[in-house]
Amino acid sequence: MAGILTGYSQNSVEDLLKKYNSGVVRYISVEQLRMRQLDKEVVIIDSREKEEFQVSHIENAILVGYNHFEVSKVNDIAKDSPIVVYCSLGIRSENIGRKLKKAGYKNVQNLYGGIFEWKNxxxxxxxxxxxxxxxxxxxxxxxxxxxxxxxxxY
Known part of the structure; x- marks a missing residue:
């Protein structure tokens, strides 16, 4: 993760996500997630750390963390449930989304721009x-x- 924290010169969130993400976990827009959240049609997973989550989070999100994430934290979620994973911008959440897909979760999406885009x-x-x-x-x-x-x- 050290490479993620160092300098970069991206001019947009799109450039940033293209640099760090593979796209293996498809994106969902904040607008699409908001509609699904209001209809209670989605499980929202926060892949940030506890100190970030405690400042604020998307309502009804489940904190799973990043540095010490284990798939066992989501064992009670059905494998075919629609899941949206988010972090600050969408980089850590892609990594967690990839782990969920590898564990057999079939409907995993990454929130494009993360909680920053959500709030923006x-x-x-x-x-x-x-x-x-x-x-x-x-x-x-x-x-x-x-x-x-x-x-x-901070």
Whole structure:
């Protein structure tokens, strides 16, 4: 992951995702996820770390983490359930999505632009108490430039 944290010169989220992701886990837009979330038709998995999740997360998301992720954390989810995995921008979530697919989960998608894009488009995030908040963990000062519509925490 060290390579992910170092400098880069991408001009857009699309450039960034093309650089780091293989596309093996297909994307879903934040707008598509919001519609599915409101219809309660999807399992949402947060692949960020606990300290990021505790600042805010997408409502009803299940925290699985990244650094110590184990497939056993999602054993109670049916293999054919529609699953959307997200992180800050969509890079760590592709890695977790790939692991889920390898474990036999058939309908896994990666949230394009992650929670940053979700918040940038004005969709709500909640704190651990379930209250809506404007705060989002920005991951690092380097990555914070992609988060434009939230109060940044580190």
């Amino acid at each position: 488009k004005g969709f709500p995030v909640v704190n651990p108490e379930g209250d809506e908040t404007n705060k989002v963990h920005a991951f690092s000062k380097t990555w914070a430039k992609w988060l434009k519509n939230a109060e940044k925490e």
